[in-house]
Amino acid sequence: MSNPLAFVIEDDEDLAIIFAGALKAAGLDTRILRSGDMAMAQLAVSTPDVVVLDLHLPNVAGTDILRHIRNDPRLAQARVIVATADPRLADMLQSQADLVLIKPISFSQLRDLAARLTGTTPTNGSA
């Protein structure tokens, strides 16, 4: 049985690596998508279980991607974690996203939340 699939839609390379690391530690397979149009293209062919979504993206806005996921029945099972630095946007999107996290988001925070959302067991390198 394959692990659940997670998309990290985030244009900042470092944050993308850290988020992907956290999701991987939570036991998910991860794919990093660093622009809005790349994300839209991948969403058309895959059905991720978890999407970590940055709102400020090149080409297609994060809010448009969120709306797209919510309107596509094929993606109904996707859990969306919105990551934003703007508390006002966070409040606005509370109802549409499964989780809204305000940046800065720590590695362990995302790892534990993702594990809880998908029912996986977080792995600890030292364990």
Next chain:
Amino acid sequence: MGKSLSRLLEVAVTDPEDARRRKLLNILLAGVGAIGLLALLATLVLSMFGAAGQPGEVNPLLIACISLIIGAVVIYVINRFSGWVASTLFLALIILIAVLADQPVQVAEGRSIMNLVIPIIAASVLLRPATSFVAATVCSVVIAFISLFVLHTVPNFPAMFIFFIVALIAWLSARSLENALADLRAINRELDQRVAQRTQELAEALATVHAEASKSKAILEGIADGVIVFDTDGKAIIANPAASNLLGYPTEEIIDRDIQALMETKVRSSDQEVISSLLSGQEMRQPSVKVGWGDKTLSVSLARVTDASGNPIGTVAVFRDFTREAELDRMKSTIISMTSHELRTPVTAILGYADMLKESAVGALTDEQHGVIQRIIFNCQRLSNLISNLLDQAQIEAGTLKLTYTYFTPSSLIEEMVATVGLAAQVKGLELVTAVTADTPPLVYGDAQRVSQVLVNLVSNAIKYTDQGSVLVRIFRPDEGHWGFEVADTGSGIPQEAQDYIFEPFRRADDSLTRKSSGAGLGLSIVKQLVNLMKGEIRLTSTVGSGSTFTVILPLSI
């Protein structure tokens, strides 16, 4: 006519008394001359009807008349050069006429004797008053001469006595007249002097006023600040060129208009309200406000003007060009906020990677490596907090920090605070005591994140400056319209002098080179500014050695 007549009669001399006498002489001469002329005419008319004398014989009356006229003219001419000579000659002429006009017996003892009174009186007014006695003596000598050598009788002593009595009276009256005239002239002179002095003073005062006015005007026109003076009806009565320049109206378009009319198309309505409320304020001197005026930013300050007895006579508005300063302020805020954003991204990345290492996501760590990673994370968090504070400060200064109001529970505030700083208290061995009083509303309305920031900041400060004892956090309700919280510690306390500036940006209570703890000194400044933004207030009571209590009071509704 009158003027040329008086020019003929007057003699131009400086002594007024002399001038008066010589003019009087001229008047008498004119009279004598006129009598002479009339008599000449009458004699000529009578001789035509052959009433007098023999043919071929010259009428003596005619000679007398002509002599009289010639005498008068000669004396008049002499009078131009010497008053006393002319007067003496005139008097001699009168005495001569009086003596020759009748028979000697009539002159010395009869009907014509009193004609000699005339030169005595005339002497007192034509020459000096005392000369009446000289005239009386001359007249007495004349009648004595006639009595002794013409009539061969005893001189007429009673007549002489009367001459001297008349001379005495003439002397007295002429003297008092002269004195009266002298007094009058003195009064006149004094009056003239006073008028001249007043005129001089007035001229000087006017010159001073003019100089002051032009000095004030020059200052007003020279200064870079715009000045407009409004009268009590709010109409502009004075405006300097700088005001015209700053406000964008010609001076004549400012005069007679009120501030509302001047602001109409140039100032945002919210700024208009600010200025109007300043104008209607009662204080003598209002703090200045900054408003956008057209494409400029102006600082406007108003001061009421009162007269010496305190009655309002108007308002002075001073406008200063603040465009450049405002621009710099905006640039500073933009730079700080950009820099903060740019700094935050790598710091977040470093924190993330450090966290990955700490959580052994990329392999197991030794205890020593784990300790190093802890130090990295701790310092990154400090840097991150500093950046957040700078960003907050910049946003507050730029007025771009917006509050997001929601309902939240006071207990969630406590939970969040304990989650954030509880560990720090534990590490220092401090007791963190929390309480929510029973009358606190279950839900309060506010910016949950910012209220939490304030509380966390106060509590982490309390922990930072307390070495032993406890930190007490209590949420309560001071009155119907408010709720609040207090943070009390058993720390070192804040000296009185530091309490005055502790809320200023970049200031700390231990503002010295040897301070014991780290931080930019922005925390309390941001706390205070956030509380102000929330329309609340913050109070501090502190005693050195026994601890400090910060109390924040916030409105329940906005």
